[in-house]
Amino acid sequence: MNIAIIGATGYGGIELLRFLQHHPHVSNCFVYSSSQDGALLADSFPHIGEREGLILRKIDIEQIVSTCEVVFFATPPGVSSELAPLLIDQGMKVIDLSGDFRLKDRTVYEKWYKRQTAQNKYLQQAVYGLTEWNRENIRSAQLLSNPGCYPTATLLGLAPLVKNRLVEEDSIVVDAKSGVSGAGRQASLNTHFSEVNENVKIYKVNAHQHIPEIEQMLTDWDEHIQPITFSTHLIPMTRGIMATIYAKAKTDVSVEMLLDLYKTSYENSTFVRIRKQGQFPSTKEVYGSNYCDIGIAYDERTGRVTVVSVIDNLVKGAAGQAIQNFNVMMGWDETSGLLFAPIYP
Numbered sequence: 001m002n003i004a005i006i007g008a009t010g011y012g013g014i015e016l017l018r019f020l021q022h023h024p025h026v027s028n029c030f031v032y033s034s035s036q037d038g039a040l041l042a043d044s045f046p047h048i049g050e051r052e053g054l055i056l057r058k059i060d061i062e063q064i065v066s067t068c069e070v071v072f073f074a075t076p077p078g079v080s081s082e083l084a085p086l087l088i089d090q091g092m093k094v095i096d097l098s099g100d101f102r103l104k105d106r107t108v109y110e111k112w113y114k115r116q117t118a119q120n121k122y123l124q125q126a127v128y129g130l131t132e133w134n135r136e137n138i139r140s141a142q143l144l145s146n147p148g149c150y151p152t153a154t155l156l157g158l159a160p161l162v163k164n165r166l167v168e169e170d171s172i173v174v175d176a177k178s179g180v181s182g183a184g185r186q187a188s189l190n191t192h193f194s195e196v197n198e199n200v201k202i203y204k205v206n207a208h209q210h211i212p213e214i215e216q217m218l219t220d221w222d223e224h225i226q227p228i229t230f231s232t233h234l235i236p237m238t239r240g241i242m243a244t245i246y247a248k249a250k251t252d253v254s255v256e257m258l259l260d261l262y263k264t265s266y267e268n269s270t271f272v273r274i275r276k277q278g279q280f281p282s283t284k285e286v287y288g289s290n291y292c293d294i295g296i297a298y299d300e301r302t303g304r305v306t307v308v309s310v311i312d313n314l315v316k317g318a319a320g321q322a323i324q325n326f327n328v329m330m331g332w333d334e335t336s337g338l339l340f341a342p343i344y345p
């Protein structure tokens with residue numbers, strides 16, 4: 001199968017290439033750029049090596065349709081909403097790593113992203129790719145909207161609690177931290193070394209674009225769920241997200257019962273690993289891999305559950321989950337090309 005990657009000169013795009021070049025069902029990856037037509041991808045990323053000979057091509061829809069079967073977008077907001085419909089209308093399969101197709105209500109997208117997105121019919125057609133909880137719909141998807149990095153960690157951590165109505169609907173608080181690669185490769189004031197090093201910064205307080213994405217999924221699972229408190233922090237590391245989630249239990253629960261529930265919920269999900277009682281994951285334990293590791297505690301004094309969920313933002317939070325969804329869409333083993341162990345230390 002031939003694959004197109006649009007946005008290959010960015011972090012999400014180059015991570016897609018890292019996995020897809022070794023994928024058992026992919027023969028060729030073609031890489032596209034809006035700014036570097038004809039250049040070697042190795043000029044942007046010398047680590048891939050010039051011998052790979054990957055030349056960046058101009059984004060030409062007709063050329064892509066005639067060469068490739070599946071198109072991945074790893075582009076900033078506003079790009080896929082413009083280009084993906086042209087591919088969809090010609091029967092192509094599209095997997096979008098951006099937020100353009102994640103929110104079903106255009107007015108909600110416009111409020112949080114402060115820009116326009118695609119026509120409603122494409123938003124309704126898009127299938128949300130939180131793989132572990134939407135496999136049936138993903139199998140028949142033509143337009144796959146890959147979840148955001150923070151929503152992936154948060155929703156995988158919350159799903160068993162919310163789906164089983166175990167927590168008070170208005171009690172969910174998420175404290176999340178991310179490495180700097182989550183902001184992409186382009187330099188900015190907020191992400192340059194001396195701003196980030198030896199520093200922890202909270203950002204987009206009560207205004208993060210992932211809040212409506214998380215709430216959309218939670219209310220699909222339980223319509224009574226109330227708005228959540230969700231805070232994001234930038235921390236001095238390259239990759240990784242930790243979402244620490246707090247919620248008040250509705251009924252008497254125990255940590256043993258919660259661990260059993262999580263293990264059962266994810267028993268058929270290779271990429272979600274539940275820690276033993278008293279053990280909690282750290283971001284390095286999933287670095288470079290498609291795993292989401294989860295630890296759980298219950299405080300009998302407060303009646304609150306704490307869930308700790310970690311992922312690599314560029315893998316399970318972006319390229320890895322996109323390929324997991326690609327595998328499901330194509331009817332292959334969900335883990336194809338993805339069973340790399342985390343890099344440790």
Ligand SMILES: NC(=O)C1=CN([C@@H]2O[C@H](COP(=O)(O)OP(=O)(O)OC[C@H]3O[C@@H](n4cnc5c(N)ncnc54)[C@H](OP(=O)(O)O)[C@@H]3O)[C@@H](O)[C@H]2O)C=CC1
Nearest residue numbers: 007009010011012033034035074075098182184185313318
């Ligand atoms: N980084 C992360 O951890 C995650 C990112 N995402 C999402 O994935 C997408 C890509 O993110 P990331 O790789 O980090 O971003 P980067 O900024 O690293 O890369 C984005 C790439 O998009 C291309 N691009 C820019 N403008 C245009 C345009 N007008 N038309 C076509 N291509 C364009 C650029 O390549 P060129 O100039 O060569 O065209 C650029 O290299 C974003 O929407 C992001 O929100 C989702 C989850 C996690």
Ligand SMILES: CC(=O)N[C@@H](CCC(=O)OP(=O)(O)O)C(=O)O
Nearest residue numbers: 098099148149178179180182183
């Ligand atoms: C560290 C950092 O800046 N992270 C980004 C995550 C970007 C992302 O995944 O946003 P999309 O919803 O557009 O895909 C942020 O917080 O906005």
